[in-house]
Amino acid sequence: MQSLLEAQKKLLPDLLEVMQKRYQILHSISLMAPIGRRALAASLGMSERVLRSETEFLKGQNLLSTDVSGMRLTEEGQALLHTLNDLMREALGLKELETALKQRLNVARVVVVAGDSDRSPWVKKELGRACVACMKEQLRPGDIVAVAGGTTMAAVAEMMTPDPKLADVLFVPARGGLGEDVENQANTICAKMAEKATGRYRLLHVPDQLSGEAYASLIEEPAVKEVLELIQSCRMVVHGIGEAVTMAKRRKTPPVEMEKIIARHAVAEAFGYYFNEHGDVVHKVKTVGIQLENLPHVEHVIAVAGGASKAKAIQAYIKRAPHSLLVTDEGAAKALVGD
Amino acid sequence: MQSLLEAQKKLLPDLLEVMQKRYQILHSISLMAPIGRRALAASLGMSERVLRSETEFLKGQNLLSTDVSGMRLTEEGQALLHTLNDLMREALGLKELETALKQRLNVARVVVVAGDSDRSPWVKKELGRACVACMKEQLRPGDIVAVAGGTTMAAVAEMMTPDPKLADVLFVPARGGLGEDVENQANTICAKMAEKATGRYRLLHVPDQLSGEAYASLIEEPAVKEVLELIQSCRMVVHGIGEAVTMAKRRKTPPVEMEKIIARHAVAEAFGYYFNEHGDVVHKVKTVGIQLENLPHVEHVIAVAGGASKAKAIQAYIKRAPHSLLVTDEGAAKALVGD
DNA sequence: ATCATAGGGACATTATACGTCCCGGTATGA
DNA sequence: TCATACCGGGACGTATAATGTCCCTATGAT
Numbered sequence: 220m221q222s223l224l225e226a227q228k229k230l231l232p233d234l235l236e237v238m239q240k241r242y243q244i245l246h247s248i249s250l251m252a253p254i255g256r257r258a259l260a261a262s263l264g265m266s267e268r269v270l271r272s273e274t275e276f277l278k279g280q281n282l283l284s285t286d287v288s289g290m291r292l293t294e295e296g297q298a299l300l301h302t303l304n305d306l307m308r309e310a311l312g313l314k315e316l317e318t319a320l321k322q323r324l325n326v327a328r329v330v331v332v333a334g335d336s337d338r339s340p341w342v343k344k345e346l347g348r349a350c351v352a353c354m355k356e357q358l359r360p361g362d363i364v365a366v367a368g369g370t371t372m373a374a375v376a377e378m379m380t381p382d383p384k385l386a387d388v389l390f391v392p393a394r395g396g397l398g399e400d401v402e403n404q405a406n407t408i409c410a411k412m413a414e415k416a417t418g419r420y421r422l423l424h425v426p427d428q429l430s431g432e433a434y435a436s437l438i439e440e441p442a443v444k445e446v447l448e449l450i451q452s453c454r455m456v457v458h459g460i461g462e463a464v465t466m467a468k469r470r471k472t473p474p475v476e477m478e479k480i481i482a483r484h485a486v487a488e489a490f491g492y493y494f495n496e497h498g499d500v501v502h503k504v505k506t507v508g509i510q511l512e513n514l515p516h517v518e519h520v521i522a523v524a525g526g527a528s529k530a531k532a533i534q535a536y537i538k539r540a541p542h543s544l545l546v547t548d549e550g551a552a553k554a555l556v557g558d
Numbered sequence: 559m560q561s562l563l564e565a566q567k568k569l570l571p572d573l574l575e576v577m578q579k580r581y582q583i584l585h586s587i588s589l590m591a592p593i594g595r596r597a598l599a600a601s602l603g604m605s606e607r608v609l610r611s612e613t614e615f616l617k618g619q620n621l622l623s624t625d626v627s628g629m630r631l632t633e634e635g636q637a638l639l640h641t642l643n644d645l646m647r648e649a650l651g652l653k654e655l656e657t658a659l660k661q662r663l664n665v666a667r668v669v670v671v672a673g674d675s676d677r678s679p680w681v682k683k684e685l686g687r688a689c690v691a692c693m694k695e696q697l698r699p700g701d702i703v704a705v706a707g708g709t710t711m712a713a714v715a716e717m718m719t720p721d722p723k724l725a726d727v728l729f730v731p732a733r734g735g736l737g738e739d740v741e742n743q744a745n746t747i748c749a750k751m752a753e754k755a756t757g758r759y760r761l762l763h764v765p766d767q768l769s770g771e772a773y774a775s776l777i778e779e780p781a782v783k784e785v786l787e788l789i790q791s792c793r794m795v796v797h798g799i800g801e802a803v804t805m806a807k808r809r810k811t812p813p814v815e816m817e818k819i820i821a822r823h824a825v826a827e828a829f830g831y832y833f834n835e836h837g838d839v840v841h842k843v844k845t846v847g848i849q850l851e852n853l854p855h856v857e858h859v860i861a862v863a864g865g866a867s868k869a870k871a872i873q874a875y876i877k878r879a880p881h882s883l884l885v886t887d888e889g890a891a892k893a894l895v896g897d
Numbered sequence: 898a899t900c901a902t903a904g905g906g907a908c909a910t911t912a913t914a915c916g917t918c919c920c921g922g923t924a925t926g927a
Numbered sequence: 928t929c930a931t932a933c934c935g936g937g938a939c940g941t942a943t944a945a946t947g948t949c950c951c952t953a954t955g956a957t
Binding site: 593594624629 | 903905
């Protein structure tokens, strides 16, 4: 199979391009269905007319159907997408990117999905889908999964689906509040992910701001303490990676801390920790749950982040977590191997 | 891999066509290099302009190079062609056809080449090439090969090339004259094949029409007798298969015999024998050389025939020669497994 | 010297792809 | 209930690419 694609690349690169284009269209439709021509064309960055030609063709091939609400894949289309998944990843050079990144970042494993989250919003969904696939690959029934917050993690939760391998898996938030809006909080995402997986979940009900005494007494509360112990015994942590300043702003970080973050040249953020470009911790939000020191003792750590704009953040953070599995996208990956 | 190709064909229905076209071009160039556009276009049966577009493309891919003497493959092109050889056979389903035909016809071995001799003239060359490859596979230095006549056998002779395995091989005509034009006579083809292989040959100089006494005295001629003994001791017979009526007409068969052939529903012809659809001999041209009864005692028998129009003839004849190796083409093979 | 054959340039003629504009139908929400 | 936004699809003139046709010069064999 490998030689088939290699041979085809040499013999008919022009046709392979067309193939990739059509695959991408099917792929996008499967993620955004039902969707109309114009919206899809804008999303894929191609002219409406060429998209129309292609969708008419694909319709003729019985790969997608149209109705008044828009286009969606037929069963045949879904099946095709599935069989071509691996081939297209190779055709797009994603596998090459994965091995290149793995060496470059010195990280345990890398998964790269097509596209750039910065430019195409649906790529985040694809990141989510890939992350979910990785989770299912590594989880066993009865495991505990600690889930962090952020927009990317929200996409992961959104793409979660039930699976026999996830039977009896317990989802918990990785850490307490970090100042996020409710839709990006670990609690919310944890609950959503569990619901989508038809799994169980436990939440951490703690306020964002914690004085020293309140902290001490809160973690002794039975309801909190039990969850914290569950978190400590988790077999997997899944979290996003953000740009330090962007994250700090989104979380309405107090000016004094903000200055600290900027002064110490923080570039990356993950579950409340801020890192400079060397991967040193320059600031941390004090809260309960998983701490950076705990990570090496967790069996599976999955970091999810995409978009060329996050390349520097990924590079910085991953130095601290070499045994992670990194799920990223083409945009970030190319930026990372490029310089 | 078959499922991958099926999937690709869904997205790109004419993928295989283009692939085959370019493969054919590379293939032909490798055989005829150095060769010019016009000659190649004529040989492939495509217009000069489209061939030009394709070769310009292939040149851009660094698969072939041009100079004043014509086009030839680059090393990269050679390598690609080599990997494509097997790939194309599988992609076109030829391997499947071979196993299907082998079962269906109950014959020792089947080789199927791409295309249909009836529709594309170059396919006969391919048949020839495949046949030559089979011959080289089975012959040992010093062997004697008996060669029959016909247009297909002429193509085999045309495609013969020297080879260490053919060292000291002696080529002889399988039978005496059958009424063919000179270019299709066993003698001519035998000589040509030997020349192409830089091997030795002996011919049978006997007239087509033979009365009883002449026959008896001729086979006692030392020059003739010696060749006849060589023929009897051959280790390989290579022959074509024809449609009975077509062959009879081409050989200007006397009306009385013609009627006999038609009346007895002959459908197949091979080295002067005519068979009905059950494989029974309904007529034979009386001449010297290999007889049908000798065939089972010959170690290697190769029958070469292609084109959908010859399907019935192949099916009928092969019943009489189950231990043959059949070299045929896609057109005939599909017709044979189809009904 | 001649002739056949080589690759490549030039250009008119298609066939195809594409941009653009429009229409009627159907959800959705004010 | 009506305005609105989005849906697929028809229509048509215009780019763009593929192809047929003809010609040129260089080179090697005879």
